[in-house]
Amino acid sequence: MKTLEAIKIGSELLKKKNIESYILDSEILLSKTLNKSREEILVKLDQNINKKDIIAFKEYIARRSKNEPIAYILKEKEFWSKNFYINKDVLVPRPETELLVDIIVKTYKERKITILDIGTGSGCIILSLISSLENSNGIGIDISKNAILVAKKNLQRFKLSNRVKFINRSFERLFDKKFDLVVSNPPYIDQKDIKNLSNDVKRYEPRIALDGGNHGLDLIKKVIYKSKNILRVKGMLALEIGNEQIKKVSKILFDNNFRIKQVVKDYKNNVRCILAYYKWKMNNNRRRNFRPRSQKNNFRRRTNSLSSNSSSGLGNNGNMIFNRNGSMNNIHNVEKTMLKYQQLAKDAHSNGDPVLAQNYLQHADHFLRRYNELNVKKEILTEKNSLEEKNSNSEENKDKNISQTSN
Ligand code: GLN
Numbered sequence: 001m002k003t004l005e006a007i008k009i010g011s012e013l014l015k016k017k018n019i020e021s022y023i024l025d026s027e028i029l030l031s032k033t034l035n036k037s038r039e040e041i042l043v044k045l046d047q048n049i050n051k052k053d054i055i056a057f058k059e060y061i062a063r064r065s066k067n068e069p070i071a072y073i074l075k076e077k078e079f080w081s082k083n084f085y086i087n088k089d090v091l092v093p094r095p096e097t098e099l100l101v102d103i104i105v106k107t108y109k110e111r112k113i114t115i116l117d118i119g120t121g122s123g124c125i126i127l128s129l130i131s132s133l134e135n136s137n138g139i140g141i142d143i144s145k146n147a148i149l150v151a152k153k154n155l156q157r158f159k160l161s162n163r164v165k166f167i168n169r170s171f172e173r174l175f176d177k178k179f180d181l182v183v184s185n186p187p188y189i190d191q192k193d194i195k196n197l198s199n200d201v202k203r204y205e206p207r208i209a210l211d212g213g214n215h216g217l218d219l220i221k222k223v224i225y226k227s228k229n230i231l232r233v234k235g236m237l238a239l240e241i242g243n244e245q246i247k248k249v250s251k252i253l254f255d256n257n258f259r260i261k262q263v264v265k266d267y268k269n270n271v272r273c274i275l276a277y278y279k280w281k282m283n284n285n286r287r288r289n290f291r292p293r294s295q296k297n298n299f300r301r302r303t304n305s306l307s308s309n310s311s312s313g314l315g316n317n318g319n320m321i322f323n324r325n326g327s328m329n330n331i332h333n334v335e336k337t338m339l340k341y342q343q344l345a346k347d348a349h350s351n352g353d354p355v356l357a358q359n360y361l362q363h364a365d366h367f368l369r370r371y372n373e374l375n376v377k378k379e380i381l382t383e384k385n386s387l388e389e390k391n392s393n394s395e396e397n398k399d400k401n402i403s404q405t406s407n
Contacts, residue, residue, distance in 0.1 A: 001054055004045040006030055010061045017065040025070055029060040032074055067199040080128035085153045089146035091209040093124040096266045097185050100240050100273040101125060103264050104183065105132045107236075107275065112136055113180035116230065118171045118223050119143075121209060123151030123164075125183055130163050137163040139177075143170045144208060171226055178235075182227045185240040186219035188212040216242050220249060224256050231278045236261065238275050246271040250354045254345075259361060260354065279365075331374045338367035 001009075010026030019025060031038045033056045034049070041047070049057070063073050071077040071092040077084050079093035080101055086092060112135035117126035120140030130138055142148050148168040155161050189210045194202065201210070212219050220241065227237045237258060241249050250260055258276035266272035345360035 001049050002045065003030065003041055003047045003049060006049055006054065006057060007045075010057065013061050014064060017067075019064060019067070025064055026061065028070060029064060029073065030057055033057040033060060066203075068204055069200045072204060077122075079122075079124045080132075082128065082131070082158060084122050084124050084127075085150060085157060086122055087150060088204060089144060089206060090121040090150045091185075091205055093122060096272050097125060097240055098128075099264050099266060100183070100185065100238060101128045101132070103262065103273055103275060104129055104181065104238050107262075108133055108136070108181070110135070114138060114178075115181045115183060116141065116171075116174075116177070116179040118182060118184035118226075119186050119209070119219070120151050120166065121147050121185075123154045123166060125185060126164055127151075127154055127158055127160055129183070130160055131158060138165075140164065140166045141169055141171050141174065142166070144168070144206070147206075147209075172222065174226070174230060177230060178232045179230055180232055181236050181238060182223070182231060183238040184223045186212065186223050188216040188220055188240070188242040188245065190214075190216040190242070212242070215248065216245060217248060217252070220245070221252055224252055224258070228256060228278060233278075235278050236275055237278065238273065240273055241271070243270045246274070247352060247354070249274060251349055254349050254354075254357065254361075260358060329374065331371065331378065334367050334371045334374060338364050338371055341367065 007023070007026050007030055010029060011022045014022035014025055027038050027042065030049075031041050033053050034041060060073055064070065069092055071086050072088050075086060077086045077093050080098055084093055111133070113133065115126060115129060115133075115136060115138035117123075117129075117138060117140040120126055120142045123140050126138045126140040130136060140148075140151055142151065145168045148166050151166045155164055155166060187208065187210050189197065189212050191211055191213055193216070194207070194211060197210070220239065223239065224237065227235075231237065237253075239249070246263065253260060253274075253276050257279050259279055260274060260276045262275045263271045264273040264275075341360045341364035345357045345364060348354075348357035348360055
């Protein structure tokens with residue numbers, strides 16, 4: 001049998017089984033059988049194929065007829081210009097996930113960061129990131145032992161073991177590390193929608209990598225909660241999410257003190273990737289929490305250099321900083337304004353307007369910074385006042401002593 005005929009027979013069989021890409025798949029499977037590139041076989045259509053190869057080719061066609069994805073038959077899939085080893089223990093890497101890699105590479109180009117990839121599967125995300133971000137390193141974690149075996153195979157294939165480690169563990173059991181970036185393409189299909197997936201996906205890809213539980217959000221939520229504990233200050237969370245999940249996911253992010261930096265739409269105009277920074281949280285112990293340690297030290301140093309007759313000072317209520325900036329120098333006003341913007345942002349979010357919410361949050365952040373500055377100033381002045389008080393008390397005592405002595 002000649003090449004042309006084999007391709008024709010293969011594609012007709014696939015067409016009968018409703019495989020959409022029947023010609024392409026037949027060509028690819030023949031090139032796999034003959035261990036030649038597709039181009040090579042297409043220029044030699046009258047080449048004879050031996051019996052052994054015809055049998056092998058027909059077996060591949062039979063597998064594809066039952067909807068087995070080409071990537072599992074070939075045991076490889078190209079992703080981010082690299083050929084990844086793939087088997088049925090991992091999800092087939094998708095072009096949509098390359099969008100996630102792309103935006104991260106653009107964001108962190110030339111920087112040195114530490115990355116955690118949650119639910120790493122074949123390792124396609126972390127290995128692509130690390131190969132593009134040459135100064136960075138990372139960990140890929142997966143609950144599936146078999147997936148980690150696949151990832152490790154790819155690690156060797158791309159010779160990145162000096163900068164990437166793979167761990168077979170639930171990410172919920174990850175404690176003592178901090179990362180600049182947490183990235184994840186978690187299972188995000190709504191449990192109820194699994195039955196509607198195409199046969200290729202539903203019958204062959206690992207259910208554990210697809211099923212996102214209730215509304216497809218169970219794992220996304222867990223990743224967000226966990227990221228709060230393992231991200232460094234100003235660390236970023238990068239997620240791939242499902243169709244029409246953006247509203248719900250941005251609400252969860254917002255409620256957990258993340259700020260959306262960027263979203264990326266896929267080829268079908270769905271928001272597919274989301275990048276969000278983690279911001280530290282306000283609590284009742286605000287003043288202590290707002291002031292970083294470095295500022296505390298500055299505060300001591302600056303106190304020492306304060307001139308004792310500075311004209312700016314605390315007002316009667318102990319909170320007013322008197323200078324030209326008017327009411328926004330009153331700590332209470334600033335705090336009230338900050339809280340007002342936070343509330344407005346929450347309302348905008350509940351009304352389904354994340355853009356307006358982000359806008360309000362930026363205002364809230366501005367007033368939060370102002371609040372911190374004022375608190376530092378206030379501390380300085382309080383300390384200065386108490387110093388002055390001490391001084392004047394000791395002056396008084398001295399006066400007393402002198403008058404007593406003179407009596
Ligand atoms: N991170 C892998 C990928 O993007 C696996 C994702 C998953 O199993 N949900 O392909």
